[in-house]
Amino acid sequence: MSLHALCVWLAATPLGHLLQAHQWMVPAIQTIHILCIAIVFPAMALFCLRLVLLAGSSRHLTETARRRLPWAWWALLALLATGTLLIFAEPTRELPNPAFQAKMAMLAVALVLTAWCQGSGNRGAAGKRFALGPVAVRIAGGCALVLWVGILVAGRWIAYMIDT
Amino acid sequence: MNAIAALLKAIQASGLGTAVRESDWLFPVIETVHVLALVTVVGTVGRLDLRLCGLLGRGRSVADLARELLPWTWTAFGLAALSGLLMFSSAASKYAANPFFEIKLALLAMAGVNMLAFQFGAGRSMARWSAAARPPVGARVAGLLSLALWVAVVAAGRWIGYTMH
Numbered sequence: 146m147s148l149h150a151l152c153v154w155l156a157a158t159p160l161g162h163l164l165q166a167h168q169w170m171v172p173a174i175q176t177i178h179i180l181c182i183a184i185v186f187p188a189m190a191l192f193c194l195r196l197v198l199l200a201g202s203s204r205h206l207t208e209t210a211r212r213r214l215p216w217a218w219w220a221l222l223a224l225l226a227t228g229t230l231l232i233f234a235e236p237t238r239e240l241p242n243p244a245f246q247a248k249m250a251m252l253a254v255a256l257v258l259t260a261w262c263q264g265s266g267n268r269g270a271a272g273k274r275f276a277l278g279p280v281a282v283r284i285a286g287g288c289a290l291v292l293w294v295g296i297l298v299a300g301r302w303i304a305y306m307i308d309t
Numbered sequence: 310m311n312a313i314a315a316l317l318k319a320i321q322a323s324g325l326g327t328a329v330r331e332s333d334w335l336f337p338v339i340e341t342v343h344v345l346a347l348v349t350v351v352g353t354v355g356r357l358d359l360r361l362c363g364l365l366g367r368g369r370s371v372a373d374l375a376r377e378l379l380p381w382t383w384t385a386f387g388l389a390a391l392s393g394l395l396m397f398s399s400a401a402s403k404y405a406a407n408p409f410f411e412i413k414l415a416l417l418a419m420a421g422v423n424m425l426a427f428q429f430g431a432g433r434s435m436a437r438w439s440a441a442a443r444p445p446v447g448a449r450v451a452g453l454l455s456l457a458l459w460v461a462v463v464a465a466g467r468w469i470g471y472t473m474h
Binding site: 168172173175176179180182183184186187188190191294297298300301302304305 | 337340341344345347348349351352353355356381460463464467468470471
């Protein structure tokens with residue numbers, strides 16, 4: 146099945162029809178999507194900053210992770226759900242869109258890096274107060290931070306790179 | 310009324326307004342900064358609001374959390390206001406006439422008033438209840454109001470984008 150055929154099929158599903166039937170649905174879902182980003186992004190960014198720069202260093206790395214990340218992972222699930230709805234609503238706006246594709250690629254890498262950093266904190270490798278993690282964790286945290294910003298930027302640019 | 314209309318026209322005719330309007334990439338870049346800033350504002354304020362309501366992170370004092378988060382909030386708010394102003398300058402008359410833009414400004418003003426009311430109300434005795442799992446009713450109400458207002462600000466902002474054409 147080609148990407149185009151997939152888009153046509155998604156838009157023609159009952160869910161696709163429902164989402165296209167009411168003009169307010171897409172902005173409403175986008176609003177929820179942005180509110181979830183407001184939960185995920187600061188949490189991920191502050192966690193990564195803690196890894197790289199010692200922001201909030203009066204706390205253990207493990208404590209930073211334990212406080213910030215559970216909420217971020219739940220909100221991330223809500224982001225995936227609302228994002229999926231937005232794809233059903235306007236598949237041709239999203240799937241063939243280079244900004245969307247870049248966003249998904251960056252998301253995959255950012256998730257792996259952040260989870261790995263969190264795991265390394267949990268394993269106690271960097272659990273000391275005032276301590277930085279191992280160099281590898283710091284680098285991974287820095288890359289993840291850049292990626293989280295990149296995901297947000299790419300998300301905004303989906304609207305400007307729609308294939309017509 | 311005519312003075313305001315003239316001012317709005319002058320804003321969008323200014324070099325800045327013209328540059329933002331006519332550039333292919335300036336507006337999306339500014340808009341991206343706006344989103345980056347606003348999610349930071351809403352995320353950090355919302356976190357503090359939930360603590361004020363006594364709903365989340367009760368293990369930490371309000372003062373401790375505020376010390377950590379508010380510098381990010383204010384920096385991001387400055388950026389959001391600046392980027393918002395730049396976008397506004399590109400089509401001042403149209404924005405001013407947009408009902409969702411007007412609602413958003415009103416909601417922002419209410420969030421500001423709510424914050425001041427908290428500062429001069431329950432916030433004055435914060436040292437006494439900062440560590441309490443359940444802050445006094447004034448603080449809980451302020452937290453809940455703030456949360457609702459910021460959610461509404463985001464929604465109104467999103468709807469501006471769908472009603473500007």
